[in-house]
Amino acid sequence: MKIVVQVKPMPEAVQAAALSATLHTVNEAARWVSRAAFERGVPREYALRKHTYLELKARGLGAQAAQHVIKKTRDAYTTLKANIRAGNLGKPGSKRRVKAESKPIVFRPDAAQPYDDRCLSWQYDAQSVSIRTTAGRIKSLRFACSADALKTLREFRRGESDLIERDGVFYLIAVCEIPEAEQFEPAGFVGVDLGIANIATTSTGYGAAGRGLNRHRKRQMDLRRKLQAKGTKSAKRRLKHRARKETRHAANVNHIVSKTIVTTAERTGRGIALEDLQGIRDRVRLRKGQRAQLHSWSFHQLGQFLEYKARRAGVPLVYVDPAYTSQQCSECGHLDRKNRVDQATFACRACGFLAHADDNASHSIAARGESVWIAGRESRVPATP
Template sequence: MKIVAQVKLQPGSVYVADSLAATLRACNRAANWISEVAHERDLKRRNELHHAVYYDMKATYDLAAQASVRTIKKVVDAYATLAGNIKNGNLSEKAEGKATSKPIRFRENAAQPFDDHCLTWNVDEQTVSIWTVAGRIKGIPFVCSSEALKLLASRKGESDLVFRDGSFYLTATIDLPEPDAYEPEGWLGVDLGIVNIATTNDGAKLSGRRVNRYRRRINRLRTKLQKKGTKSAKRRLKSIRHREARFATDTNHVVSKTIVITAERTSRGVALEDLKGIRKRVTARKEQRYRLHSWAFAQLGAFVEYKAKRAGVPVVHVDPRNTSRQCSECWHTHRTNRVSQAWFACRSCGNVMNADRNGSRNIAHRADAVWQRGEVKRPRTVKQHA
């Protein structure tokens, strides 16, 4: 399995920072020119495109040989991703036509991949040596978490130079052996919602009130700044957007970690709803639409999956239809069973409970049925959970 480790560079001088910024600009300007050639001549394969652009690109943009190779590969990968999205039906007909009618464009500060010829890590001293358009710069210090530092010890392959919010980062992909999964002794159903981000069939409500208070405060501040419309207000809006995204990411990490640890401790698997298209499936009142559309549900699901893989916890996705309307006791399904956002009352058996917990119980039941029917690919090697 692949894990991404991120470190923050500390250039230490204006010269180093300017050199890194100039390198990103040069590589992305070259990538835009390569993309135009690839689009005009329909050259989407790496070898064909390399022969068509390599020497002209080196002469025009003053890139080193290996940096040129990485830039060509970046363009090829971008077109391969676009082709994959089209093949999988991820784009509407209008979006597909717009995407294929013109070359792919790269921002001037878009991430740039570097391999071991261009970038050398010194994990013990926490420094890197990196190629730039101003020459190779050695001994650039970086800071990261202790967990990321451990992961970097087994790093191989490419790393990406990223410029974000005025700082430079390096992201490295680490390929870790996937641990053996265990045979689950039940399922931890997780219901994703608007008021509570996640509710389990144990009755645990994860990140409800705190998250909603924060989002209401940010929304009020955003509305106030949008009405002002000044340059300083726009800068503040940009800062708020990034801060809210960081808050959502941190919350999703905490929630997903709690879910996986709970499942592992109780020898259960994790049962999730199929998150694809959740915003189209869920109908919400006007005051709830902002909360629905502002949360990264797909990111939360991805975090749960990769943390579960690292722990050897099985994960099953189930059909979310009618999980909020079906009784988890007698299976009676009707829209009037959901009497309010918070409460569920079955019209058939009289079962009354929290609506989110009822939904999470239904998710757990469906996961068990899917697992027993063998509709999920089981691990080849199954370990006995302690």
């Protein structure tokens, strides 16, 4: 299983200038390669290399840097085609899709640049790296990270590392190959109901309230609105300083919630049943005042965190159909729209079962998880006559 570890280089002024110039140079070259690829109908990587490699060398890039620029550009077009094929950019003829298809991909001046072991080497004991730039190789560039991150790097780092610059600060993102634990046979499933009022509610009784996160988001939105209305240089500076603060806070909350759920499932020997909410933003129609909440809901990130933590711990995870889980009674199975009295209350019209709506939904999801797990293990071979 692949995960990434992010560390923070601490360059001196001259070294920082060399790193920044390198990123600007390679991304300017990537923009040129992208235009060449677009004009030639985006050929395969080998054909694109024949058209662009010599020019990149003439621009002063080393052999490995030139190869990585070409590969990065070709991978960007592969990702674009995959998104178009999956319908992530809208239907054929839509404004967003036409815009994406009608012009070359553009790389930001500080976009990530991949480095392999020939261009970047790690010295774990000294906690430093040696990295090649357009101004020559920088040796003994110190970096900062946690003790756990350093241990992961030392034991599991494999393949490429990416150098990025974000708001004037450099980061190295290294790929690590973590061995997956052997998946066990679950003795039942922990159903996880995802929501906005409550981030996650499980069938084991754990509930992560969304009140604090929603309050934090509203506070950030109000502050952004005030600073944008003010429009002064100091206000713009403050906006830039606070950029991505809400995103980091939401990611931290999702890490805590997902770790709690996976730890509980591992301790009790159960799997995790999760709702498949793909495309929910396109299906749901809300009032204007509720749209900001829906579109800032980071359920996909929480699902990703749950998935990789479950794989690392060997916990089985299945996705179930979320349709009508909030209207179906987890005790008798009766399905009725009127069962959902309000946002928080569930009262079954058939058996009289009364519970919190999210708690009832989590038990329904757990039951569906068991059905999905059993169905996936059943033989589909026709019986012999």
